[in-house]
Amino acid sequence: MNTSKSAGEIRLIRLDRIEVLNPRERGSRVFEEIVRNIKTIGLKKPISVTPRIDASGAEKYLLICGEGRLKAYQALGEEEIPALVVDVPDEDAFIMSLAENIARRQHHPLELLSGIRQLLDRGYTIRSIAEKTGLNHCYVQQICNLLRMGEERLLIAVESGGIPINVAVTIAGAGDDDKAVQAALQEAYESGALRGRQLTLARRVIDKRQRLGRAAGRTSTTKHSHISTTTVIRTYQDEVKRQTALVRKAEFSQQKLLLVVGALRQLLCDENFVNLLRAEALTTMPKYLAERVWPNGSHA
Template sequence: MTKGKQDSSSQLQMIPLDLIEVLNPRERNNRVFEQIVSNIQSLGLKKPVVVTPRRNHEGTRYLLICGEGRLKAFRALGHSEIPAMVVDVDDESAFIMSLTENIARRKFSPLELMGGIRQLQDQGYDKKVIARKTGLSPEYVHGILHLLNDGEERLLMAVGSGRIPLNAAMAISAAGPDNKAVQAAMQDAYESGKLRGAQLIQARRVVERRRVRGKAMGGSMISRKATEGVTTTSLVRNYQREVGRQKQLIRKAEAAQRHLLFIVGALRQILSDENFVNLLRAEHLDTMPQYLAERVWSRGV
C-alpha cells in the first residue's frame, strides 16, 4: 500500500475515460442508472467526479474516488472525457474517501451500510472517527459495530430497514441465545418504551426467525466471529432444527388438506338437497369460487 502525505489542493481537469480505474466498485440498480444517464443527457454533468493520479513508467492513470455512476453514464453516452476534480492523496486515503463519500451521499441498503462501517473498522478507524467521516452518530456506529461483531445480521437488517430501533436490537443481542432471556429483554424494552405497537410485532418476528434460522442471513456480511464457533455439534444442531421446521411445514400442509376434504364433502352433501339449493338461489347465494366448485362437482379432490 502506498503511503504519503495528503495534498489538500485539487484542480478541475478533463480526464480521458480510458485512463480512469474504479477504486471501490459497487452494483447499481438499473433504474437508478438509467435515471443518471437521462439526467446527464438532458441537463449535463452537475458535479465532476473525483480522482487521484497514479504515475508509472507508462504515464499517468487515475483512481476514481467518487462518481462511479456518472463515469459509467459518460461511457454509456459515448463520451471520451469527463470533468474531474484531481486530488493528490495516497492509496489508503483514497479508499477511505471513496467509502465515506458513498456512505454519506447515497441511501444504502442495510447490508451495504453495515458492510461499509465494517470496512472502516478493518482499516483501523475507531467509532468516533467513523461517525465523523460518515455523518452518523457515535452511538449509532457503536451499536452497529457491536451487532456486527456479534454476527447479528438479522437484527442489523431489521435496524437498517427501520423495523426495530437499535437500542432494542442491542438488548436482544445482549440476552444471548437463551430464548427466555430474549423474551425478558423484549418485555423490558416494551415496558421502557423502546418497543411499541408495530415495532414490537416486528421484533417478535425477527426474534423468531433468529431463533429458528440463526443470527446470520447467509450473505457476505457474516462477521469473522460468527464463523469462529462453527463445530460439528452446532452443524448437527442446525440440521436437526431445519429438519424439525420442514416436518412442521408438512404437518401444516396435511392439516390443510384434511380441512379441505371435510369442506368439500360437507358442501357436496348439502348441495344435493334441491330445496336448499333453491333457497340459495332465492337469496342470490348460489355461486362459489371456481377453485372450490371444481372440487365439489368432481369425483375427487
C-alpha cells in the same frame, strides 16, 4: 507530464486512467436508471478524483466519488468523463470515498458496516467516524460495539430498518443464552420497542443467529460448519411439520366444503326454499360450487 492540479479544477479524464478506490455492488435497476438519465439529460454532477503517478510514470486518478456515473459512461461507450480533480493524500482520498458511500441516502446495509469496520481498522475513533460520515455519535458507538462482537445478522437487520439498534444491542448482550435472548425479546415487546412485523423479523434473525452463527452469508464462522448437519436435519423437520400442517388444513377445508354441498343439495330439494330464492333473484351460485352441487350439470 505536469501533475500539479489546483483543487477544484474540472477536467475531462480518460476512463481507462481512473482506478476505483472502494468498489461496491449496485442493483441493476438503479444502474439502468443512472445510465438512462445520463443518456437523456447528460451528466449533472462530475465525478471526483485525485491525481497519482503509476509505476511507469504515467498519470492516473483515484476515484473518490461517482462510481455509478463512471460505470454508466463506460456502458454508454464514452472514453472521457468530466471530473473534479482534488489533490489529497491517499488516506484522505480513502476516507472521502468511504464517507461518500456511507452517507448516501440508499446505501446497502453491508456497505455501511464494511465502511465503518474499515475506519475502525485504520484506527479512527468513534467520534471521528461520526464526524466524517455524518452519522449520530451514539448510533456509531452502538454499531461499533456490535461489530466488535461479530453480530453481523443483527447489524444487517438494524440497517435494513427491521429492528431498532437498542433492541439489537440488548439481544447481543444476552449472548448465546437462549433464555436470556428470549427474555430480551419479551422485554422489547412489552416496552413497545418491537411491534408487528418487527417482532416477526426479530424472531427470524434470532433463530438464524442461533442456528447459523452471528456472522452473515459466506462470512459465517467455524460454528456454522460444526452445526451444518444439525441444521439440515432441523430444516428438514421444520419442512415436514409445515407440509403436515398444510395437509391438515386442506383436509379440514375439504370437509367443510362437503358439508356445505350436502346442505345445499337438501335445501334445493325443498320447493319452498327454491321459490324463496327465485323471489329474491338468487338463482345462481359460483361455478366451482355449482359443479359440486349438480355434478351431472342438471339442476332445478
